[in-house]
Amino acid sequence: MLAERVLRPRDRLLLRVGTRTVRAMVEDIVDQLDIETMQQQPAPDGLGLNAIGRVRLRLAEDVAVDDYRVLRRTGAFLLIDEADGSTLAAGMAEGPDRSAGEGI
Numbered sequence: 001m002l003a004e005r006v007l008r009p010r011d012r013l014l015l016r017v018g019t020r021t022v023r024a025m026v027e028d029i030v031d032q033l034d035i036e037t038m039q040q041q042p043a044p045d046g047l048g049l050n051a052i053g054r055v056r057l058r059l060a061e062d063v064a065v066d067d068y069r070v071l072r073r074t075g076a077f078l079l080i081d082e083a084d085g086s087t088l089a090a091g092m093a094e095g096p097d098r099s100a101g102e103g104i
Contacts, residue, residue: 003088004072005081006046007055013088015059024079030054045066047089054094068092 001007007026031040032053040054047053068075078079079089 001049001051001053001083002050005088006048007079007088008046012082014082015057015063016078016080017063017093018061018074019074019078022063023082025058027057027058028056030056037087055091065093067094081086086094 009025009026011029013026014021014071021097029043029045029047030053031042032044032047032051033039033075034041035052044051044053047055064074065077066074075093077091077093079091080086081088
């Protein structure tokens with residue numbers, strides 16, 4: 001997280017991939033990385049400043065995105081506060097969640 005605002009499930013924001021911006025909602029916080037042990041920890045209630053975690057997003061529209069490990073340029077995204085336009089977080093897409101039949 002790049003902002004002091006805590007990111008929580010059901011937060012509504014904007015997702016920017018390249019030049020495309022779409023409305024998004026945080027569906028779930030999957031887990032958080034403990035930077036001291038480098039282990040994934042159970043999902044917290046929210047991600048705060050400097051936190052590193054995995055989130056599941058629901059997008060209002062389809063967006064072309066690649067797995068960051070394959071194509072960095074089209075696999076990176078920003079999460080933006082709808083209200084004031086500030087950047088909340090930078091992210092790396094893991095690709096579609098095929099088990100759920102959905103995108104990122």
